[in-house]
Amino acid sequence: MKPVERERLDADVLIVGAGPAGLACALRLAQLIETNRDAAAAAGLSAENIYVLEKAREVGAHQLSGAILDPRALRELLPEFEQTAVAGVSDTPVSEDAVYFLTERRAWKFPVTPPPLRNHGHYVVSLNRLAKWLAERVEQAGINLFTQFAGAELIWNHTGIAGVLTEDKGLDKNGRPKPNYTPGYELRARVTVLAEGPRGSLTKTLVQRYGLDGVNPQVYGLGIKELWEVPAGRIRPGFVAHTMGWPLGTRLYGGGWIYGLQQNRVSLGLVVALEYPDPQFDPHAAFQKFKTHPFVRRLLEGGRLVRYGAKTLPYGGWYSMPRPYVDGGLIIGDSASLLNAQRLKGIHIGMKSGMLAAETIFEALCAGDTSAKALSVFQKKIEQSWIREELWPVRNFHQAFHGGLWSGLLHSALQMLTGGRGLRDPWRTRPGHEAYHRLDGQRSPTARFKGDGRLTFDRLTDVYHSGTRHEEDQPCHLIVADLNLCGTRCTIEYGNPCEYFCPAAVYEMTKERGERRLKINASNCVHCKTCDIMDPYEIITWVPPEGGGGPNYEGM
Amino acid sequence: MKIAVCVKQVPAKDAPLHIAPDGTWIRETDISFEMNEPDSYALEEALRLKEKHGGEVVAVSLGPERAKQTLKEALAKGADRGLHIADEEFYRLDPLTAARALARALEPERCDLVLTGLQSEDHGFGQTGVLLAELLGLPHATIIMSIEVQNETLRLKRELEAGWFQWLELPLPAVLTIQSGINKVRYATLKGIMAAKKKEIRTLLRTELLPSFELTQKLERIYVPQKTKKTEFLQGPPKEVAAKLLEKLKHEARVLGSS
Known part of the structure; x- marks a missing residue:
């Protein structure tokens, strides 16, 4: 086979991922170029030479969060937003906080909301809308934002990275070119910023190759969310409740959320730490069960499901932060573990890390030095900022x-x-996957959760409501290193947890001529990355599918 | 060759749709939009003809402000400029009125060829292209499977029923509605996306192109059809199932006489 001819483009800065961190980084860079024109001109920097890649069909389509926004970083980035653009960013300000402990039938309200969960002055937002709103500003600033392009591979450079290859488009399921085959681009940049969100596929290879792991390996949670529309009068906009206990009990880490939105909408979900012992635990079913609690049922009954989604989040905090710089590269946002697990918030920290990265990059480019040493200033900036003030006290x-x-x-x-x-x-x-208890053949034949079709749903109904779509005829983007292991060793040792942990019913064990085989329904994938994290043998690798594929979290 | 392509923006195929309170259109909150798939084949065909014969491709869209996004997509794939016929109440228009607005916008362009998709994925009338041809006074052909241009003549392949095809010739200028699947649609390139930023999208107001109109057809109500089909599994030993089935065929489906 002759080598693929790739078109090459050269950028000053290449940001992989248009989430809050990546977009804040881009916008801050444009601001710095604008306010330091002479220095930028001397270094040959322009907004047009900053590229942002986003694998989703449109910006925001893969953004999923509760979400409550602490506006601290946004206020620093765009000080005028609260006067001029609150409506574009926020659904509603938080008006009331509560924390509940749930038992199967009862809900006990904490007499006092613990300080870390007080949200006065914060906004309930749709992260999808926030990303779109930021992206508009990024594009207005002249930055090139490319949707439907993923960072597929890193371009290595002796001691760091020099850019990324975007994914090849137009390959069939056997990897052969179709008539509209378009090879990925070779995008080279003086600085490449990885803002891929939790468990980024490029970040993972970078961290492994250079051993960038922090004190602890990263640990994750899986958040499963539904957006509902309920009969009028059920919930006040800005009502924010967090729950502990049932259905997770007191052994599993995690909890539920219920946020009241405008127009009788409710955002609700359940987060479960991906370090549970039972390999047949089903996070999606646990979330469905959560909705049957009288406290939740009362709220939802007679309403209807609008959207569904699932996404992982990094729980590890300060001690799981990888070294966030290499020659020519930085890691920001969730990819760099920048989330406060105690406050259940990461958007503001992610954005702040993007802004600090932008300041580091601007200085580095002006000085003509983008080596690891020059970019290590980023870590110092984090340590001197309120990110450390916020994350250090909750490091354990x-x-x-x-x-x-x-x-x-x-x-x-x-x-x-x-x-x-x-x-x-x-x-x-x-x-997290090391927490599994082995079943050693003691697999319990659990019945899969079906749902009643009104309050609770099976996974396929929910996936339908995630708006997920992929080109069907393309190579499978979930690479299982050893398929023989699935039906033999994994079945006996762990009972095939992939059938249970995936909130989108991607993995299915089938019987073919008496043999158990793994079937991968890759088109269902909502890009949450749980499989990459929780498969017990670490043989599943998530790589980006053809750009534009994936869920559509409109309004989530 | 100057080619106009009509591209419509429609709700994304993955969008769970809900009907608006007035019952004549869907609720547009919480859904995203994309280029009507049949139109994307028409666009691809236009781009290929331009690559072969030279000229210009003008993408035209009638719709609200958001429709510009679809024009930008067309520009990113290689169309030279965009024409946006702005109308926030586009969904009230019947095919004839929509075709009239398109014709008014396209008349001064004096195109050699106008391409449209076979039909839209939202309303699915499948009439706009043909009506547009009539209003422009041009010959037309529908369900086009291939296009060859020789001198001033089009040699076309049409799809008929039951696996039959028709070959025909048409003089230029003409209007063609393109069958889906005629080609493999290209991907937008990074350079194309960057170049699209510098291309022009001209906005014309439907209210100025067509200040008054009388609808020839009015949409009364959109509704989700009632499910009438039912699947039932009969279980048990074969003998019992056969007896049950016979009962059902006689008394419920009534396809057997109950002698």
């Missing part, structure tokens, strides 16, 4: 819940009294 927060909810609350109280140190510092963690 998530780890504290290792022994369950009650001991976790005790530990975290102790940590609050000792500036985050608690009894163990640093509190070590293991990758």
Whole structure:
């Protein structure tokens, strides 16, 4: 086969991922170029030479969060937004906070909302809309934003990275070119910024290749969300509730959320830490069960499902932060573990990290030095900013819940009294898939959750409501290194957890001539990355499919 | 060769649709929009003809402000300029009125060829292209499977029923409605997307092109059809199932006489 001829483009800065972090980075760069014209001109920098890649069909289509926005970073980036554009960003300001502990039939309201969960002055937002709103500003600033293009591979450079290859388009399912085959581009940049969100596929290879892992490996949660429209009068806009306990109990880490939106809409969901012991645990079914609690059922009954989605989030915090710089490259946002698990918030930290990255890059490009040493300023900037002020005191927060909810609350109280140190510092963690208990053939034949079709749904009905679509005739983007292992060793040892953890019913064990085989329904994939994280043998690799494929989280 | 392509913006295929309170259109919140797929084949065909014979491709869209996004997509794939006929109440127009507005916008362009998709994926009238030809006073052909241009003549292949095709010749200028699947649609390129930013999209107001009109057909109501089909599984030993089936065929489906 002759080598693929790729068209090459050269950029000053290439940002992979148009989420809040990547877009904030782009916008801050444009602002710096605008306000330091002479320096920018001397270094030959222009907004047109900043590229942002986004794998979704349009900006925002893969953005999923609860979401409550702490406007701190946005206020720094666009100080005027609260006067002029609140409506574009926010659905409603938070008006009321509550935390509940759920048992199967009852809901106990905490008499006082714990300070980290107080949201006065914050906004309930659609992350999809926020990303679109930011993207408009990025494009107005003259930056080139390319949707439907993914970063497929890194271009390596002795000790760092020099850009990315975008994905090949127009290959059939066997990898052969179709008539509209278009090879991926070779996009080279002086600085490449990875803003891929949690478990970025490029970030993963970069962290592995250069051993950038922090004190702890990254640990994740899986958030499953539905957007509902309910009969008038059920919930006030701006009502924010978080729940603990049922259906996860006190052993599993996670909880639910219920946010009241404008026009009788409700955002609700359940987050589960991806470090549970039972390989046959089904996060999607747990979320469906959550909706049958009298407290939730009362709210939803007679309403209808508008959208569905699922996405992972990084829980590891400060100690899971990879070294965020290499020669010619930076890692920002969720890809760099920049989320506050205690406050359940990451958008503002992600955006701030993008802004700090932009400042680092601007200085580096003006000085003509984009080496790891020059870019290491980014880490210093993080350490001197409010990101550290916010994340350092909760550096052991998530780890504290290792022994369950009650001991976790005790530990975290102790940590609050000792500036985050608690009894163990640093509190070590293991990758989530190592938490599985082996079944050793004791697989319980669990019936799959079906749903009643009104309040609760099976996974395929939910996937339909995620708007997910892929080109059918393309190579499978979920690469399983050893398919023989699935029907033999994995079935016996772990009972094929992929059939349970995937919230989009991508993985299915079938019987063919008496043999158990894995069938991958890649077209269902909502790009949450759970499989890449939770398969017990670490043999599933998520790579980006043809650009434009994936869910459509309009309004989520 | 100057080619105009009519591209419509329609709700994305993945969008869970809900009917608007007035019952004549869908609710547009929470859904996204994309280029009508049949029109994307027409656009591809136009781009190929331009590549072969030279000339210009003008993309035309009638719709609200958001329709510009579809024009930008056409420009990114290689169309030379865009023409946006702005109308926020586009969904009230019947095919004849829509064709009239398109004809008014296209008359001064004096195109050699006008291409449209076979039909739209939302209203699905399948009439706009043909009516447009009539209003422009041009010959037309529908369900086109291939186009060859020789001198001033088009040699066309049309799809008929039951696997039959028709070959015919048409003089230029003409209007063609393109069958889906006639080609493999290209991807927008990075350079194309960058170049599209510098291309012109001219906006014409439908209210100025066509200040008054009388609808020849009015949409009364859009509704989700009632499910009438029912599937039932009969279970049990074969003998029992056969007896049950016989009962059902006689008394429920009534396809067997109950002697």
